Amino acid sequence: MSRIGKQLISLPKEIEFRNLENNISIKGPKGQIMKILPKSIEIEELEPGVLSVKRSEESRKSRQLHGLFRSLLSNMVVGVTQGFTKTLDMKGVGYKAALDKGTLVLNVGFSHPVRIPAPTGIKFEIETNTIIRVIGVDKEVVGLVAQKIRSIRPPEPYKGKGIMYRGEVIQRKAGKSSK
Template sequence: MSRIGKQLIKIPAQVNVIVTDNKIVIKGPKGEASHTLPSFLEITFKDETTLQVLRKQETREAREIHGLFRSLLANSIYGTANPFIKSLELKGVGYKASIDKRTLILSVGYTHPIKITPPEGISIQVESNTIIHVTGINKEKVGLIAQQIHSTRPPEPYKGKGVLYKGEVIQRKVGKSSK
């Protein structure tokens, strides 16, 4: 059995999980998420605060999806109670970020500003022109938007300029040496 798939999922007090046929709806104070349950998996409630994902069959596909689906479900339950946050920081002379309605506008050394519009359910806040917070209940979408922002100007190893994740350490290289 999958080591991840067999783990129990704790349900916070403010989160409500509703299972019908092959649809799972998770409602929490920060939002709502839903998943379609594959036909070879089932969900059992151990009590009101824990649930477990079990396999109905021992097929290869069921074994492959078991741990993945459990992780996706656990992330949705956690995200509806307290949203996921990814923080990025801009390092470099003249690098700045701003918000226009829902669109993030990045000035990171190109001739034109880069505009990124987040999908529904994801919010972006800019703090002091150089720190960006990406927030949402879906961990996958938060990470995807954060990576999209990060890839606009990846950090370079010589001066350390670029868009960095909060706490990311860039190994610096020495430049050319003159004789």
């Protein structure tokens, strides 16, 4: 049995949990998230506020999904109570970020500014003009949006310029050497 999948999930009091056939919905103070469960995974409420993830069959696929959906459910609970944040740092001469009515505007060395509209459920914050925060309730969407922003100007190994995650270490390379 999956070590992660057999762990119980405790729900705080302010969370509303619904399980309608294969659709689960979790609503909390930060927002609401919905997911579709595969047929081989079942969620049962052992007692009020305690959830357990079970699998109905012992196939390889259902064993793989068991731990995955327990983790996804746990992330949903954390997302609607606390939310998720990814922080991106921009390094480079003239690199700056700004907000324009919910749209992120990046000046990262191109001839034009790059505009990124905020998807549903995502909010951008600019701490300084080189630090961007992506905030939301769904961990997957927050990570995808942060990755999309990073892919506009990924960090390069020679000068260390680009957009990188907070705490990311870029392995530096030596440039050309003269003889």
